[in-house]
Amino acid sequence: MFRKLLFLLAFCQSSAGITFASPGEDGRSERKIISGHIKDAENGETLIGATLFVEEQGVGTASNEYGFYSISLLPGSYTLSYSFIGYQVVEKKIDLTENTVLEIELTPESKKLQEVVIAAEKKNKNITRVEMGVEKLQPKVIKSIPALMGEVDLIKAIQLLPGVQTTSEGGSGFSVRGGTPDQNLILLDEATVYNASHLMGFFSVFNNDAVNDLKLYKGDVPAQYGGRLSSLLDVRMKDGNSKKITGAGGIGSISSRLTLEGPIVKDRTTFLFSGRRTYLDLFLPLSGDEDVKDSKLYFYDANMKFSHRFNENNRLFVSGYLGRDVMKSPDFRMGFGNQTFTVRWNHIFSPKLFMNLTTVWSRYDYELGTSDDRPESWLWESDLQDVGLKADFSYFIQPEHSLQFGLQSFYHGFNPGSAKGIGSQTVFSEYTVEKNQSLEHAGYVSHQLKIGEKLVVKYGVRASLFQNMGEATVYHFDDNFELTDSTTFAAGDIYKSYFGLEPRIGLNLMLSEHASVKFNYNRSRQYIQQASNSTAGSPLDVWFPASPNIKPQVADQYAMGYFRNFGNDVFQASVEAYYKDMRNTIDFADHAELLLNKQMEGEVRVGNSKAYGVEFLLKKTEGRLTGWLGYTLSRAERTVPGINEGKTYVAPFDKPHDISSVLNYDLSRRVSFSANWLYASGQPVTLPVQRYEINGTIIPLYSERNGARYDDYHRLDLSLTLRGRNKRNRPWSGEWVFSAYNVYNRKNTWVLNFKQDEEDPRETYAEKTYLFPIVPSVTYNFKF
Numbered sequence: 001m002f003r004k005l006l007f008l009l010a011f012c013q014s015s016a017g018i019t020f021a022s023p024g025e026d027g028r029s030e031r032k033i034i035s036g037h038i039k040d041a042e043n044g045e046t047l048i049g050a051t052l053f054v055e056e057q058g059v060g061t062a063s064n065e066y067g068f069y070s071i072s073l074l075p076g077s078y079t080l081s082y083s084f085i086g087y088q089v090v091e092k093k094i095d096l097t098e099n100t101v102l103e104i105e106l107t108p109e110s111k112k113l114q115e116v117v118i119a120a121e122k123k124n125k126n127i128t129r130v131e132m133g134v135e136k137l138q139p140k141v142i143k144s145i146p147a148l149m150g151e152v153d154l155i156k157a158i159q160l161l162p163g164v165q166t167t168s169e170g171g172s173g174f175s176v177r178g179g180t181p182d183q184n185l186i187l188l189d190e191a192t193v194y195n196a197s198h199l200m201g202f203f204s205v206f207n208n209d210a211v212n213d214l215k216l217y218k219g220d221v222p223a224q225y226g227g228r229l230s231s232l233l234d235v236r237m238k239d240g241n242s243k244k245i246t247g248a249g250g251i252g253s254i255s256s257r258l259t260l261e262g263p264i265v266k267d268r269t270t271f272l273f274s275g276r277r278t279y280l281d282l283f284l285p286l287s288g289d290e291d292v293k294d295s296k297l298y299f300y301d302a303n304m305k306f307s308h309r310f311n312e313n314n315r316l317f318v319s320g321y322l323g324r325d326v327m328k329s330p331d332f333r334m335g336f337g338n339q340t341f342t343v344r345w346n347h348i349f350s351p352k353l354f355m356n357l358t359t360v361w362s363r364y365d366y367e368l369g370t371s372d373d374r375p376e377s378w379l380w381e382s383d384l385q386d387v388g389l390k391a392d393f394s395y396f397i398q399p400e401h402s403l404q405f406g407l408q409s410f411y412h413g414f415n416p417g418s419a420k421g422i423g424s425q426t427v428f429s430e431y432t433v434e435k436n437q438s439l440e441h442a443g444y445v446s447h448q449l450k451i452g453e454k455l456v457v458k459y460g461v462r463a464s465l466f467q468n469m470g471e472a473t474v475y476h477f478d479d480n481f482e483l484t485d486s487t488t489f490a491a492g493d494i495y496k497s498y499f500g501l502e503p504r505i506g507l508n509l510m511l512s513e514h515a516s517v518k519f520n521y522n523r524s525r526q527y528i529q530q531a532s533n534s535t536a537g538s539p540l541d542v543w544f545p546a547s548p549n550i551k552p553q554v555a556d557q558y559a560m561g562y563f564r565n566f567g568n569d570v571f572q573a574s575v576e577a578y579y580k581d582m583r584n585t586i587d588f589a590d591h592a593e594l595l596l597n598k599q600m601e602g603e604v605r606v607g608n609s610k611a612y613g614v615e616f617l618l619k620k621t622e623g624r625l626t627g628w629l630g631y632t633l634s635r636a637e638r639t640v641p642g643i644n645e646g647k648t649y650v651a652p653f654d655k656p657h658d659i660s661s662v663l664n665y666d667l668s669r670r671v672s673f674s675a676n677w678l679y680a681s682g683q684p685v686t687l688p689v690q691r692y693e694i695n696g697t698i699i700p701l702y703s704e705r706n707g708a709r710y711d712d713y714h715r716l717d718l719s720l721t722l723r724g725r726n727k728r729n730r731p732w733s734g735e736w737v738f739s740a741y742n743v744y745n746r747k748n749t750w751v752l753n754f755k756q757d758e759e760d761p762r763e764t765y766a767e768k769t770y771l772f773p774i775v776p777s778v779t780y781n782f783k784f
């Protein structure tokens with residue numbers, strides 16, 4: 001497979017008339033290389049996406065995910081300019097005669113930084129970079145946005161971006177460009193997070209204090225990532241302060257958090273530990289209700305990370321996450337949580353060749369049951385595990401050429417669930433849905449080059465292979481999805497394989513220093529998906545793989561955009577149009593039985609779908625007033641045989657109109673005001689539209705699939721931040737954040753239930769449930 005990739009790359013290069021020059025083959029002096037890392041001078045954190053610009057040549061480069069950069073130049077005298085938003089520019093003059101390593105530390109600006117800054121990069125980076133549909137948020141951005149119950153939430157922040165929509169009121173699930181939540185690949189330090197929610201989705205698993213960098217790819221996903229159709233959310237934890245021990249935390253309405261970081265060996269070994277816990281359960285014993293007094297309801301999570309620099313060419317990172325939700329009453333208990341573990345080794349073979357070797361483990365599990373002291377007591381458990389190994393390489397050929405390539409392999413273990421009686425008095429036997437296993441492999445190569453002064457091209461291909469592995473039982477169904485037979489495979493048997501190429505290409509045509517036009521095409525394949533009967537999602541939803549009965553989902557996305565900056569790059573405007581064509585789309589039969597169903601594949605229906613739309617975005621990145629305004633006009637539709645009589649219907653997350661605005665205004669150095677307002681079309685839903693009576697029983701008649709909509713959604717949130725006085729030599733600083741969620745008390749529909757009138761059985765009425773009225777909160781944040 002890897003030989004095929006190399007052949008394809010060589011073919012693409014020859015087709016484009018591109019050749020890689022060997023040192024000195026142009027008849028001039030041999031190029032020399034400047035390389036190193038770019039870091040924060042105060043804490044030693046590597047800066048992702050910091051830029052180096054060579055003034056005399058008009059060329060530059062940016063640091064990668066580990067702060068490493070490399071650029072090759074002909075011998076000579078140069079002025080190097082290193083920059084990063086919010087940091088002082090560092091200029092270095094150098095007489096380049098041999099390969100040179102420059103470790104750069106940038107100092108934060110002494111003046112107060114603006115709280116809302118979309119991207120930490122060059123002012124016109126949105127114009128010059130070839131990627132489109134990519135958003136980057138810093139923790140400062142997320143921190144400034146009004147939050148539900150004062151709990152700063154990374155996913156709530158990205159839900160405010162164009163093309164990204166919530167799946168339910170207050171939930172942490174999100175839909176990107178009409179896709180489903182399970183079509184989003186969520187990574188924490190390169191380990192997959194399968195359920196990114198706490199408290200049934202009202203909060204996310206990401207602690208903002210532990211996050212260093214976040215990127216959301218809405219379609220132009222790098223070739224090194226795959227396995228999902230809609231998006232990639234790449235979250236990177238902080239490495240830990242290498243200069244001194246510091247801390248940060250907060251005390252909020254429902255939770256408190258604390259983060260500690262610092263050097264174990266200064267400038268060589270660092271640590272980070274971050275913990276968070278809610279304490280609603282501490283107040284339950286004060287209730288007058290006996291059942292409530294004995295209940296528990298809380299979540300906790302912890303992030304940890306260690307890094308060690310052996311030398312300038314070798315660095316080791318070890319990181320992990322542990323989180324859990326606990327809900328328990330005298331009659332009921334439920335728990336679910338994620339665990340991830342990542343070990344990464346960075347090695348610099350030469351100033352041009354950088355390697356990152358990663359091994360990851362992740363697990364998601366849940367349990368549901370009753371107390372264990374009664375005859376009817378029972379427990380249901382399920383889990384999903386991943387183990388993977390990745391080798392990623394970056395080859396910096398010349399300022400105009402860079403090459404990325406690598407190989408990866410993952411093991412997926414699915415335990416759909418087992419239910420059993422518990423306790424000595426139980427009357428239940430055990431019922432188990434058979435476990436299944438699969439392997440997923442991939443190789444990729446991607447090349448970026450600059451052609452002339454105006455055109456940048458990035459192209460590549462990903463080759464993926466998915467294998468079902470025994471021990472397993474495969475069920476066979478007829479055309480009416482009735483069970484006909486089954487086949488059993490021994491442990492270790494590979495009984496089904498799927499292989500496919502995933503090409504991608506991006507073009508950026510610079511119209512001027514402040515304007516560009518971009519085009520992108522991306523093919524992706526998804527081999528595992530989620531079974532859910534609810535658009536809001538549930539911790540109990542089941543993940544299942546492609547199989548002999550279910551082909552992998554495939555999507556081709558085309559996008560084009562116009563990007564324009566004005567006002568000295570302070571204002572950034574863009575419009576992006578996209579069209580996504582999807583095959584083997586997964587949906588489920590009406591009234592499908594998805595939980596603890598050994599023949600669940602018989603409930604699956606497969607068809608085609610499409611999503612298309614236009615996204616508008618206007619940002620202001622500097623000044624006392626900062627923020628953005630976004631509008632999305634879109635449609636998402638499905639055509640699935642066996643559903644809606646085979647007629648096309650709107651997808652579950654089709655919301656034609658979506659508006660989001662985020663503003664931050666600095667009243668003074670110590671006081672700032674923030675607001676966000678959202679509007680979205682009502683979510684599609686299937687509702688009863690008629691009814692008839694048979695032998696005294698009322699039978700509802702439903703609309704076509706997703707043929708109705710909830711009321712339109714809108715909401716206003718506000719917050720006010722009061723900072724303490726900055727006193728010289730004072731090690732402690734703090735701020736108070738007062739916020740209000742849903743300020744004008746909009747009663748947005750969470751769910752509709754239809755009930756028969758008790759006094760007049762011939763009458764049926766709709767009962768609307770909404771979650772949040774006005775929710776005020778106060779939080780105290782501190783640093784030391």
